[in-house]
Amino acid sequence: MMLRPRQREFVTRSIEALRLHGNTLGVAPTGSGKTICLSGTAGEFLTHPDAKACVLAHRDELTAQNRSKFSRVNPGIATSVFDSHQKSWAGQATFAMVQTLVRNLDQMPTLDLLVIDEAHHCAAPTYRQVIDKTLARNPKALIYGVTATPNRGDGKGLREVFSNVADQIRLGELIRSGHLVSPRTFVIDVGTREALDWVKKLAEDYDMNAVASIMNNAPVNEAVVRHWKDKAAGRKTIAFGATVAHAEAVRDAFLAGGVAAAVVHGEMSEADRKATLAVFETGTTTVLVNVAVLTEGYDYTPTACIVLLRPSSYKSTLIQMVGRGLRVVDPAEHPGVVKTDCIVLDFGTASLKHGSLEQEVDLDGFETGGEAPTKTCPACDAEIPQASRECPLCGHLFEREETGDEKAALEDFVMSEIDLLKRSNFSWCDLFGDDCALLAAGFKAWAGVFFLEGRWYAIGGHGTVPVRLLGVGERTVCLAQANDWLNDLETDDAAHKSRRWLSEVPTENQLRYLPPALRGDFGLTRYQASALLTFRFNKHAIQRVVHAANQHHLEAA
Structure with a gap:
């Protein structure tokens, strides 16, 4: 690989x-x-x-x-x-x-x-x-x-x-490169923000019993359900509660609102937890409320909404919680599921305390290669990357002046994508000159991204393995999934950017199988001809997979 x-x-x-x-x-x-x-x-x-x-x-x-x-x-x-x-x-x-x-x-x-x-x-x-x-x-x-x-x-x-x-x-690099989906954060005050500001910290985190005494009441729980329906209705959702009683009350509020919901927590037996997670993953449960058991190590990729009902002492905990909803979806594992972003509903003010996740991932600059600039942490003298706003070794926070825009609506999240076509290990060909069909080929495998009816589809092929769907959704995410398919199956020797045949003329055998209109294209290279022939030989399979995925999405919608 x-x-x-x-x-x-x-x-x-x-x-x-x-x-x-x-x-x-x-x-x-x-x-x-x-x-x-x-x-x-x-x-x-x-x-x-x-x-x-x-x-x-x-x-x-x-x-x-x-x-x-x-x-x-x-x-x-x-x-x-x-x-x-x-x-x-x-x-x-x-x-x-x-x-x-x-x-x-x-x-x-x-x-x-x-x-x-x-x-x-x-x-x-x-x-x-x-x-x-x-x-x-x-x-x-x-x-x-x-x-x-x-x-x-x-x-x-x-x-x-x-x-x-x-x-x-x-995180911002991974979002811009299409390896994670973008979070859209909404910090919502349901009349509890001032009271939460007074909650004391214990040894490792805030006093969650005190948090629950503020958050766990009928008006607040009903407001949580109402805002979820307004901004994230129907999305697979993981919510983080303060205590077991709080989580159960939030679950009951969702159930009363006609939304299938369940609870998982550390006091349950392992068998009960696995059974509850299985129901969430098979589609019956829409909202899963947990208490400190899904913070890390659990990745159900169709999760497209995170609800924060508690504050967090550490930014790392906030990132872990939100990270449960940022992974992209493999359509082979979850047919018909299209995920382009993750809604984060923060009722516990963690985003305000740590600087919203958008600020954390919106880098001041992006290093694309060469020597990484560093700085010295004033608290522990460690040498750390220049872009770090928090020392990874001692937790020291570097001051950063916020602009008026950053203090404005947190739901606005604009991210410029990294051009994967330039950063790829492979050379990508625009098959028809309209940027709607791109294909790259290695020695063993090939991958393409194709645009149809407002949506991109990533398709891959490998030897005698049937052509398969790799991704559906945003262009950047599909390019990342197609790139990873090639990276996974090829070796360094197959990275065509460094190979002579990128600029060589097509062979006689290649020209024999190309359409007449392309045979007279004197600017055509051997590699471009290979990409065109790969598409031509797999055209019907590609069309079948793309149309089937599009139909599956229409039926699911």
Whole structure:
């Protein structure tokens, strides 16, 4: 597989920081391909056959997922697993569960590189034991961490482990590149804002019982339902309540308003939680109200509305909650679902406290390559990316003067898209010169985006695999899904931008199969001819898939 250009930059900066400092942290949120970046960086330090690395995670599913993606990025590097089921250090890269490893540290070999996935956990005692043992065995061992949310809920910084931040992919980059949908935030005061401002903080967050005493009453809950119907009716919705009683009351208000709703919380059994989530995902439940159980690790991509019914002490928590609704939809998994944005209804004022999510993701500038500018955090002396408004290591907030526009209506969110046609690993051909049909081809696969009746469709083909629908909706999102299809199936050798045949003349065989009108086009290149022939040979299949998807959407609407 191939890395996206932005992922390559992340890997390059991580490698440089590790060589310079001996440790570094990379911040990569939902949708960035964090595991791919982690794998690309680790693979660089395992080119020597005697080099040894351990990739640390805290859940079985993360260990398996990391190993699988690592092998796709680095197919020539042997891997092994050290967890409760198997304990092997045979591979150059070993994927370990921290809970198991910390009980068997005497078995851990000398490491050249320790990689910590979800690195915000590294302040925990178990992680520190592994880190300390690694450095005791080899003081020159490199420590590399990757996380989406570096600022912990308990306020502990990561400065004791990491002296610098190599790179930080921002949500705005992923939205502009089509790898996440755009959030549209509405901060709504239902007469509780002033009272919420007086709620005290406890050890890790606001006093949620105090929040519930303000938010959990019939007029407020009815207003929540009313505003949801006005701005997000019918959307799959995840709401975040303050307490179990609050969540149940909000659920009852939705039910009374004729909206199918349910509750999940930590006091439920695992079986009950799974059953409730299953009903939400199969379509029966529209609104799912939760209490601190869906903040991270749950991604049901058709979710297109987030309702915040509680404040948040940390911006990372706010981003995690909103992130549940930002992932794009795979039409193969969810036929007929078209998602172009995510409505965020904030009744708990978290957006006002932290600066709305739009401000967070609307970057002052976007680095497209080269050396990343940095600055020094005045609170902990860490070297961090220039664009950071909050130090990922200690949480220090950098002051930023708000303009009148930023203080205005929060629902207005304008984002200029990143031109994926220029940043793609592949050369994209405008098949008919009208920007309504674009196609790129590799050695094994091809992908195209096509416009029909106000909507874009991403289509992909691969060998004998039937032509399939990759995405439906906005142009940028479809281009991103088509690009990822090619990146996933091709290797670096197939990136046609660097290949000679981009500008060579068509072959005789190509000209034989092209329409007569194109045979006399003396500006036609060999690659353009290949793209045109790919479309011609797959035209009927493409039309069938696009029209079927369009009809499915019309029927669903």
